[in-house]
Amino acid sequence: MSIFKQGLVLATAGNPMGVAIADVDGDGHLDVLTAGFSGVNVWLGSGDGSMTPAPLVPTPVSYRIVTGDLDGDGDIDFLTTNGSNDGVTVGLNSGDGTFTTSRVGVGSEPRGLGLADLDEDGDLDFVSANFYGGSLSVMLGNGDGTFSPAAGGDISDGPDRPVETTIADFNGDGHMDLAVTDQSARNVVILFGHGDASFDAPVPVGTSTLSNAITSGDIDGDGDIDLIVGQYGTVMVSVLRNDGTGQFSTDLTIAGSVNNSYDAALGDLDGDGDLDMVVTDAGSSFINVLFNDGAGNFALETGSTIAVGTSPTGVSLGDFDEDGDLDIATANLNSNSSHVLINTMATYSVGATSDLEEQAGGAGGELVFTITRTATSESEVVSFALGGTATAGSDYTAPGSLTASFAAGEATVVIRIPISPDTRIENDETVTLTLTGTSGEGRISTGAGAATALIITNELPNVAPSGTDRTITVIEDGSRTIGAADFGFSDSEGHNLSAVRISTVPATGQLLLNGVAVSAGQMVSASDIASGGLVYHPAANGDGNGYASFTFQVRDDGGTQIGGTDMDQTPNSLTINVTPVNDAPVLTGDLRATVAEGGRYVLTGADIGFSDPDDSASGVVFRVSGESNGVLRVGGAVASSFTAADITAGRVSFTHNGSETGAVSFRVLVEDGNEDGSAPTQQIFTLAVTPVNDAPVLTGDLRATMAEGGHYVLTGADIGFSDPDDSASSVVFRVSGESNGVLRVGGAVASSFTAADITAGRVSFTHNGSETSAAQFRVLVEDGNEDGSAPTARTFNLGVTPVNDAPSLAVTPLVSTLAENAPTTTAIRVANLTISDIDGGTNHLTLTGADAGLFEIRSGAVWLRAGAVLDFESNPTLDVTLRLDDPTIGSGAEDSENLRINLSDVVEDLIGTPGRDHLIGTSVADILSGLGGNDTLSGGAGQDTLIGGAGVDLLRGGAGADTFVFALRDSASGYSGYISNSTLNPLSGAGRRDIILDFTHGQDRIDLSGIDTDPSRAGDQAFVWGGSGNFSDSRASVVYRQFDMAASANDRTIIYGDTDHDGRADFQIELAGLVTVTRDDFDL
Known part of the structure; x- marks a missing residue:
């Protein structure tokens, strides 16, 4: 069924x-x-x-579905594998069971699906088993319902045909692992995880046949996760047991259980606390339920093959x-x-409804047990057994049939066990009813399959116990734990001590229970006594026999039922003797005082003393050790012990050592001969130190050595300070009485400085260069003078190392300017020299510079040599440097002076030759005449006159108002300026014209006055200016034309002159560029 x-x-x-x-x-x-x-x-x-x-x-065609909260909103969402589109559908729940879907791409033909937190970030991740892809896709949840591939992508080195997967911690390391079935091989593949969604290489676990369905759980109760594997194409299920490390044993096959299992599930179906199995049979219309015996062994029982739908x-x-x-x-x-x-x-359980309490000579009774089941639809018979300490037949009567019959719909059956009358005195007894089996499918509850009832029989009234007077001993100032034996408990019935009533408490000392004072009439349990909680403490320093006592009454655990008595009715006494001991003396006083820095303090009885109940002042001594920053003295002498009499006489004092300390101390103990053998305890006497200002003291050797005229930087080794109660920022050095030099701070003359200035290298002494062997200054250091003392100045001495002083040179010029070409037939004295050298010695004078060869030194003066050439154009200034060197002082000259003589320019005529010349004028007004040949004339600065002469000449006036002088045959003579007798054209005369390269309208002039336009007439006849018009047909005339060429660099202006008024040019002059000229630019 x-x-x-x-x-x-x-x-x-x-x-x-x-x-x-x-x-x-x-x-x-x-x-x-x-x-x-x-x-x-x-x-x-x-x-x-x-x-x-x-x-x-x-969704697309879906194979498997798993559920979980994928987006963290508290609702259950789902995932399905979609073989038709190589994806996984994500269904996000709106909270009411409706869903919004999206797709996550995975490998080819995903079938199996597992859901867990693989990277341990709190979000659910999934693994799909991709059948045709031969891979596993690991997708990591982002917490919002979306997923991203794990690092490294799909796992492709696992099973060739992965079908299903389950996720669990197989090796017990706390990280999720994977188990995947492989339909292409007889194995299951295990991949151990690292907690970051990465996995070790796959490990195959062999199975009997091709694997298909898979699920996991602890089937044998050993705490490890095992595997259930449904086989493909066979009628069996494989059980793989885990040894706790992820290693699985050879599979246990359950033959005939299923054919083509596509899915399996584990759960406790029968309520016995272990996991049972349900597997599908896709080749039929059935599922099979297999029950676990608790050890991981499964059986297909009758009625456990259940019809469902097809496949x-x-x-x-x-x-x-x-x-x-x-x-x-x-x-x-x-x-x-x-x-x-x-x-x-149905699950069956039993409980004891009541116990039986039977007095001696009673008539018996019954014990009642109730058997209960969870399901009531079927009729079933439950068998049971009776046991316990009671004896069947004498103590109780067992039913004729040890069974309970449940009718359909019945939930409980009551079992009544008759108890026999009994007059014997004996201990309490038990009856236990244990369920042993059922006639149908019902199961016995694992935790409630048995119940026990108690028979309390044959009791007589309890007789009171008794205590005994006792005496105990305790050491003075000690304590005594009072145990059960101290009360002398006895009981004729063999009952145990349960408590002691303290009838009266001790008049002296304290009786404590767990640290709290016991009061008269208080009950103290036997457990508190056994745990050492009852303790007596005599008063301090108390002793003697019969020192204290208290009375008590003992109680047993027999109870007071049926008129019994559990407490001794007559109190007993416990007497306490206290054995005296020597009491160690105890230090008294506040153990503190105040002493001035470097001062002396006399100890008083209020500062230190003692108490000792069994010794007088003459019997104790104080011992001192560990003094810090001072010494203890008795009668002025350093001491390590003293007596109470010394304190009273004012002979004990402490002298501070003057250090900058806020407190000083010493350790002190008092002892009385140590009769009790105890170790006296030291305490610390503390003296607060009242600070006083200590005047700073100069440190350093206060001496140094420096060079004559030099500069010495003072260091911390030269000068410093010590002051136990001031820092560097609180003191200042003051200086006076400097000799042969000055003190400087940061380069400026100063009379004070700080320690920080010294550290920074800012303090120096500069010698005045005098021929002295020593220098010094007075210096003191002060801190504000809080103590009112007068700081003492000391002398800082500097030894002065003499040096050879460099000589100096003075030049007194006698001549500043000479005319160009001035006569130098004899030497000219141009400057006087003065040499100063405080140390004497031999000095050398030398002349350097480009013009040094023009000068000489003699008779304490500088002379321009005879025959020196003075040419303004080639050398407008004569420069010479005079260098003075003392050979005993290093290398190079110690002093030098420059001497300059300027040449004044003189007008000069520059006359060329019949050949090709290049004449260059100076800055004054020059006359340049090229004569014959193709010459180049450059006037330079000044108002120059340029005469090209015969030949084709290039003329450049340069700066200044220049004059260009032409004769009739100087430039393009005989070239008419016309081409084909049409218009004036630059090609006529090209290459024959003189060219003025820099003519400036309004400043420069062209001089044609030397050309006589009509020799037949008396006098020099002038030209007529025609401007940009045509030649005059009646008189000699001059015109010009501008020619704007394609390249501006070739632009030109040409002056045409017609001397015989025939309308044709007799000479031409070319100006570079487009120049507008007027009558005023010519001397016609």
């Missing part, structure tokens, strides 16, 4: 293959989701096993009717349905 009944057959769309169970609408009841060829069917549960359909969620390919477990046990949901591929199977298995 099956333990599951058909609950619902849910019609689904599009060949469902996978099924998942979750609460997708947030109402607290489990819902069913199936994934198939048309999408995801959603059925909303009501908590009683009924379902209501929700709208279909369209079940998906299975999942959940409590749909909320009765506390697991139900089943399937996805049936070829019947377009999902079956919901309700668990009807």
Whole structure:
């Protein structure tokens, strides 16, 4: 008979293959989701096993479905593998069981699907098993319902035909691992994870046949995750047991259990605390339920093959009717349905309804046990056994049949056990009822399959116990733990001590229970006494026999039922003797005082003393050690001990050593001969030190050596200070009485400086260069003079190392300017020399510079040599440097002076030759005449006159108002200026004309006055100016033309002169560039 009944057959769309169970609408009841060829069917549960359909969620062809909160909003979402588009559909829940979908691309033909946090970031990730791709896609959740590929991409070195996957921690390292079935080989592949979504190389685990479905769980109760593998094409399931390290044993096969298992699920179906198995049989219309014996062994029992729809390919477990046990949901591929199977298995438990208390001579009674079952739909018989410490037949009567029969619908059966009358005195006894089996599918509860009832029989009234007077001893100032034996407890019935009543408390000292004073009449339990909680403390320094006592009454654990007495009615006494001991003396006084820095303090009785109940002042001594920053003295002498009498006489003092300390101390103890053998305890006497200002003291050797006229920087080794109560920022050095030099700070003359100035190298002494062997200054250091003392000045001495002083040279010029070409037939004295050298010695004078050869030194003066050439144009200034050198002082000259004589320019005529000349004028007004040949004349500065002469000449006036002089035959003589007798053209006369390169209108002039236009007439006849017009037909005339050429560099202006007024040019003059000329630019 099956333990599951058909609950619902849910019609689904599009060949469902996978099924998942979750609460997708947030109402607290489990819902069913199936994934198939048309999408995801959603059925909303009501908590009683009924379902209501929700709208279909369209997806591509889907194989497997898993659920979880993918976007962190608290709602359950889903993932499905889609073999038709190589993707995974993400269905995000709106919170009411409706979904919005999106696609995540994975490998080819994804089938199996696993969901877990693989990278341990708190978001769910997934792994798809890509059947035709031969790969695993690891996709990492971003926490918002989107996914990204793990680093390294798909895992392609695993199974060739991965089908299904399960995710768990197989090796116990806390990270998620993967197990994947491989339909192309007889194995399962294990990939161990690192917690970052990366995995070790795949490890194959062999199976008997080709593997298909897979799930994981602890099937044998050893705490490790094992594997259940459904085989493909065979009628068996494989069980792979984990040894805890991720190593799996050779599989245990369950033959005949299933054919072509596409899915498997684990759960406790029968309530016995271990995992049972449900596997689908896609080659039939059945699923199989296999029960676990707790050790991981499974059996297919009668009635455990359950009919569902055609080709079940998906299975999942959940409590749909909320009765506390697991139900089943399937996805049936070829019947377009999902079956919901309700668990009807009964679980039996037993409890003892009451105990029996029977007095001596009683008439007996009964014990009542109640057997309860969880499911009531079937009739069933439960067998049981009786046991315990009671004896069947004498203490109780067992039923004739040790069974309980449950009718259909019956939930409880009561078992009554008669108890026999009994007059014997004996201990309490028990009866235990243990459930042993059922006649049907029912199961015995693992935790409540047995119950025990108590028989309390044959009791007599309790007789009071008794205590004994006792005496105990305690050491003075000690303590005594009072144990059970100190009360002399005895009981004729063998009962145990349960408590002691303290009737009266000690008059002296303290009796404490767990540190709290005991009061008269207080009950102290035996457990507190056994744990050492009851303790007596005598008063301080108390001693003697019979020092204290208290009374008590003992109580047993027999109780007071039926008129019994559990407490001794007559109090007993516990007397306490205290053995005296020597009391160590104790230091008294505040152990503190105040002493001035460097001062002396006399100790008083208020500062230090002692107390000792059994010694007088003459019997104790104070011992001192560990003095800091001072010494203890007795009667003025350094001492390490003193007496109370010394304190009283004022002979004990402490002298501070004057250091800059805020406090000083010494350790002190007092002892009385140490009769008790104890180690006296030292305490610290502390003296606060009142600081006084200490005047700063100069440090350093206050001496240095420097060169004559030199500069010495003072260092910390030369001068510094010490001051125990001031820092560098609080003191200042003051200087006076400098001799043969000055003190400077930062280069400026100063009379004070700081230690920081010294550290920074800013303090120096500069010698005045005098011929002295020593220099000095007075210096003192002060800190504000808080102590009122007068700082003492000391002398800082500097030894002066003499040096040879460099000579100096003075030049007194006698001549500053000479005319160009001035006569130098005899030498000219141009400057006087003066040499100064405080140390005497031989000095050398030398002349350097480009013009040094023109000068000589003699008779303490500088002379321009006879015959020196004075040419302004080639050398307008005569420069010479005079260098004075003392050979005993290093290398090079010690002093030098420059002497310059300027030459004044004199007008000169520059006359060429009949050949080709290049004449260059000076800055004054020059006359340049080229004579014959093709000459180049450059006037330079000044108002120059340029006469090209015969030949083709280039004329450049340079700066100044220049005059260009022409004769009739100087330039292009005889060239008419016309080409083909039409217009004036520059080609006529080209290459024959003189060219003025820099004619400036309004400044320079062209002089034609030397050309006589009419020799037949008396006098020099002038030209007529025609400007830019034509020649005059009656008189000699001059005109000009501008020729704007294609390249501006070739622009030109040509002056044409007609001397015989025939309308044709007799000479031409070319001006570079386009120049507008007027009558005023000519001397005609």
